[in-house]
Amino acid sequence: MLVKIEKKSILDIEADVIVVSLLEGVKTPGGVTGIVDKAFNNIISNFVIAKEKFEGKYGSIYQLPLVDCGKKIFITGLGKQSEFTYTKIRDLSAKVVRLCNKEGNAEKVVSILQGAGVAGLCPQRCAQMITEGAISGTYAFDKYKSDKKENTLKEFIIAEIDEEKFKKAEEGVKKGIITGEAVNRARNLINESSQYLYPETLAEYAVANSGVKTTVYNKDQIKEMGMNAFLAVGQGSVHEPKFIHMEYKPENAKKKIAIVGKGITFDAGGLDLKPPSSMLTMRDDMSGAAAVISTMKAISELKPNVEVHAVVAACENMPSGSAYKPGDVIIAKTGRSIEIDNTDAEGRVTLADALAYAEELGVDEIIDIATLTGACMVALGTVASGIMGNNDEKIKEFIEVANKAGERFWQMPMFEEYGDLLKSDIADTKNTGGRNGGASAAGIFLSKFIKNTPWIHLDIAGTAFLDKANSEGIKNATAVGVRSLIKYIAD
Ligand code: BES
Ligand code: MN
Ligand code: ZN
Numbered sequence: 001m002l003v004k005i006e007k008k009s010i011l012d013i014e015a016d017v018i019v020v021s022l023l024e025g026v027k028t029p030g031g032v033t034g035i036v037d038k039a040f041n042n043i044i045s046n047f048v049i050a051k052e053k054f055e056g057k058y059g060s061i062y063q064l065p066l067v068d069c070g071k072k073i074f075i076t077g078l079g080k081q082s083e084f085t086y087t088k089i090r091d092l093s094a095k096v097v098r099l100c101n102k103e104g105n106a107e108k109v110v111s112i113l114q115g116a117g118v119a120g121l122c123p124q125r126c127a128q129m130i131t132e133g134a135i136s137g138t139y140a141f142d143k144y145k146s147d148k149k150e151n152t153l154k155e156f157i158i159a160e161i162d163e164e165k166f167k168k169a170e171e172g173v174k175k176g177i178i179t180g181e182a183v184n185r186a187r188n189l190i191n192e193s194s195q196y197l198y199p200e201t202l203a204e205y206a207v208a209n210s211g212v213k214t215t216v217y218n219k220d221q222i223k224e225m226g227m228n229a230f231l232a233v234g235q236g237s238v239h240e241p242k243f244i245h246m247e248y249k250p251e252n253a254k255k256k257i258a259i260v261g262k263g264i265t266f267d268a269g270g271l272d273l274k275p276p277s278s279m280l281t282m283r284d285d286m287s288g289a290a291a292v293i294s295t296m297k298a299i300s301e302l303k304p305n306v307e308v309h310a311v312v313a314a315c316e317n318m319p320s321g322s323a324y325k326p327g328d329v330i331i332a333k334t335g336r337s338i339e340i341d342n343t344d345a346e347g348r349v350t351l352a353d354a355l356a357y358a359e360e361l362g363v364d365e366i367i368d369i370a371t372l373t374g375a376c377m378v379a380l381g382t383v384a385s386g387i388m389g390n391n392d393e394k395i396k397e398f399i400e401v402a403n404k405a406g407e408r409f410w411q412m413p414m415f416e417e418y419g420d421l422l423k424s425d426i427a428d429t430k431n432t433g434g435r436n437g438g439a440s441a442a443g444i445f446l447s448k449f450i451k452n453t454p455w456i457h458l459d460i461a462g463t464a465f466l467d468k469a470n471s472e473g474i475k476n477a478t479a480v481g482v483r484s485l486i487k488y489i490a491d
Contacts, residue, residue: 001097001138003131003156003180005173007166010110010159011039019096019111020044021076022056023084023118031117032159036073040066048075058088061099072106074099081119086129087406089115091471093133098473100153101138108155113169116160123160127169129406130158131176132183132483136472139184141191178301179405179486183479185209186287186294190465190477194266194283199234199242199314202265202286206293206312210246211300217243227313227353229332233346234315236270236323241315243357244289246296253307255365258358259485262347262370263289263314270343271319272326278374284477285347287464288369289314291481295489298482304490309361313354317346329427333357334449339427347372348442349431352449359453365394366450367488369458369481375438376412377462382470384408385480386459388443394454401491402484409458409484412439419444 006013010020010032020033028045029037037044043064048054054062058079065072076092078084092114100106115126134156142148158173160166189197189205203216222231222243234241244263264285268274274282292310299308324330328340330349333356338349347370358366376386387409389395399409418440421433429448433441443457460480469475 001134001151001153001156003134003173003177005127005158005160005166005169007161007163008159009161010036010112013110013157013159015071015108015110015157016106017072017074017100017109019074019076019109021078021112021114022054023078024056024058024080026056032112040073044075058083059092059095061095076114078114078119084115084119086115086121086125086404089126090129090133090136090406093130094137094472097134097137097153097156101151104152106153108157109153110157110159113158113160113165116165116169122168123165124168124172125404127158127172128176128179131173132180133472135177135180136183136474139187139474141188141476175302178298179483182294182298182486183482185297186290186479186482187477189290189293190284190287190479192283194316197283197286198239198265198316199263200239202263202289202314203242203244206244206246209297210293210310211297212246212248214244214246225357226333227357229330229338230313230315230350230353232324232328232330233317233350236318236320237316239316241313244312244314246293246310248296248299248308250303250305250307252305254305256307256361256363257365257367257489258309258311258361258363259292259295260311260351260354260358260366260368261288261290261292262286262351262368262372263312264347264350265314265316267317267344267346268319270317270346271323272343273319274344281465284465285371286314287371287460287477288481291369291479291485294479294482295485298486299489302486302490306489308489309358309363311354311358313350315350317343332449336429336448337427339424339430341430342432345432345442348445351446355446355449359450363453366453366455367458367485368446369460369485371461371464372459373439373442373461375435376459379412379439380410380462382462382466384410385463386410386412386439387456388412388414388440388459389456390447390450391454391456394456398456398484398488401488405483405487407480407484412443412459414440414443414447
């Protein structure tokens with residue numbers, strides 16, 4: 001579906017559906033909704049509001065067929081002005097697109113620049129949110145379904161006649177398209193079955209689709225680089241591990257940043273096998289990897305003045321005769337020894353080496369993103385992702401940027417005492433210390449593999465994969481993190 005913005009009156013653009021909106025409680029529509037109302041004989045104020053009692057409650061959509069011209073007007077409810085947010089604009093936009101495709105007879109829809117009129121929000125951010133929502137609203141993972149539902153909607157046009165708003169919104173649409181497509185690409189990767197998506201195919205995907213120089217290291221090369229911790233996790237699988245390094249290097253970059261994604265293409269738990277209900281969705285354990293690969297492609301399109309390295313240690317965590325075992329002691333890349341307390345705490349073991357590799361690149365900042373702990377999911381549910389790190393200022397900044405990108409992160413503590421649980425009798429550290437305080441303990445574990453580079457850790461275990469649709473209408477892979485990473489790096 002094509003999303004674009006035109007500097008025309010909404011009434012002058014040919015479309016099957018016209019989308020306008022109402023704040024809750026408004027009896028006489030203002031702005032462009034008012035203009036549309038007048039153009040159609042006050043049908044919105046006299047009929048939809050006065051007779052049909054449409055109140056503009058957030059998320060409601062009134063579908064008004066226009067008998068004489070065969071078009072429809074959708075009036076979307078924005079809710080109370082005081083409670084209105086950019087995220088709501090995005091979610092509403094997704095809903096509109098889904099509705100158009102469900103009705104099945106709309107090919108072209110024209111929308112007002114929701115939020116930038118009477119509600120008074122920033123035109124650029126509104127446009128980006130509308131665009132991202134619209135693209136998200138087209139998403140379906142139906143490649144294995146024999147009865148695929150074709151999306152009928154081909155064009156989503158935003159109409160804005162005001163010169164100044166139009167210019168800002170144009171920039172928002174551009175970023176929205178790049179970000180929206182990055183999100184859908186990551187969803188495809190995450191939703192893909194691990195039967196087809198394993199380290200080698202993930203690496204092939206990155207080479208073909210990251211949009212930047214991509215180097216893939218095989219098992220022997222990984223060994224040569226001293227990444228024994230990463231290798232140990234992958235040694236139980238029939239699929240060879242792959243280490244993926246993507247680089248975006250503009251001239252005169254103002255800073256260097258590394259993003260590291262957990263890339264467990266399937267997490268069976270290893271010999272500490274997961275129970276069936278927990279294992280069921282563990283193809284999502286490469287959501288961090290999908291996020292960084294997809295982000296790189298967006299970065300290659302947005303071309304920010306920042307050098308970006310993306311790193312993925314991709315492997316499968318399986319039980320077998322060759323699998324790593326509880327009680328094993330592994331010497332990680334940094335030289336630190338790890339006693340394996342539980343083979344299901346594998347993500348941090350692979351990240352130990354990936355983070356060390358990232359730090360050796362001499363970057364100014366490292367961000368890792370990982371479906372790391374069930375404990376984080378227990379703490380924050382599916383509503384927010386966890387964030388930790390060794391630099392409070394950067395964490396604060398990231399949370400703020402993420403909020404603007406429409407994603408929620410909540411800081412988890414990294415009190416030293418959480419590390420007590422990781423003390424080992426025979427090695428420098430154990431990989432886990434039990435379930436209590438698990439998200440923080442995992443954060444402390446990771447911190448031991450970074451010397452002094454500012455570092456942020458994102459735990460997306462609870463938010464990466466949903467069994468119920470969220471406010472955006474997205475079920476299964478959400479591609480959480482992609483929007484925040486792109487905005488944090490490129491804005
Ligand atoms: N991949 C899981 C974490 C996870 C759980 C992601 C639920 C998404 C949803 C991770 O590798 C894991 O198994 N963690 C263990 C750690 C424990 C053994 C200390 C966990 O959280 O149970
Ligand atoms: Mn695990
Ligand atoms: Zn895992």
